[in-house]
Amino acid sequence: MSYSDLQQQPIAMFDMDGTLLDLAFDDFIWNHCLPERHAQVHQCSLEQSQQTLFQFYQQHKHTLSWYSSAYWTAKVGVDVLQLQYEHREKIAARAGCHQLLERLKAKGYRCWLLTNADQAGLQLKLENVELSPYFELMISSEELGHAKEDVGFWQKLQQLHPFDPTKAVFIDDTVAVLKGAEAFGISKLVSILQPSSSKPSRNVNELPYPALNHLTELFDYLESNNLETNLQVTDAKTA
Secondary structure (H helix, E strand, C coil): CCHHHHHHCCEEEECCECCCECCHHHHHHHHHHHHHHHHHHHCCCHHHHHHHHHHHHHHHCCCCHHHCHHHHHHHHCCCHHHHHHHCHHHCCECCCHHHHHHHHHHCCCEEEEEECCCHHHHHHHHHHCCCHHHCCEEEEHHHHCCCCCCHHHHHHHHHHCCCCHHHEEEECCCHHHHHHHHHHCCCEEEEECCCCCCCCCCCHHHCCCCEECCHHHHHHHHHHCCCCCCCCCCCHHHC
16 A cells, blocks of 8 residues: 555544543552552552542643653652552453454554553553554654643644544544644544443543443444445455
8 A cells, every 4th residue: 555545544543441442440549549659658648648649640730741750650659650560451442442452454444552551550551451453553642742631742743643634533532632623623532431440431422522321332433424434355364
């Protein structure tokens, strides 16, 4: 396939945690494991630890530091990456994840993984859930120097990997991230109703974007938005 032909192929851009993977793992680490370990290390009560950490969380939400295990390790005096490795058996794909990715690849979509997880966190997830074979591009916001909430992420991505925003659909569970993509010029945006199996589903009427319950529902959205036309179908056995 020539470069110009490749540029005509639609791109399905995916967030990782809370979209393809169950956010319950991250909820468990940050809201339960880290406060407990932090209380042990600093010899304070669990309640004191929770108050300290949650105050830090609010200060850094939606910034690049929020997603950096190295930053949090230095900030709170606990090896956050090691903590995640200790519980890595809890990392799991959301229902329909691999089914969706296989069908997209067979239908000729280019699939990109765009995550705010730092590079160490991305590596941890890829070691425990098979995602790599489905993606031609896997990017951590740490590499680009901007969180996905920042339009600068999308501008840098465009510089490094030119793409046509009108031929892309982006799926992410975080509204602030979708707003950043929208500000850049991506109009086909989809959210997730239940990013974490440990928390109830969100109200679809309260989300400003279409939202998926099961990941394979994305195909209905793609068909209704004419992204399923003029695709070069690949050999299904290689999908």
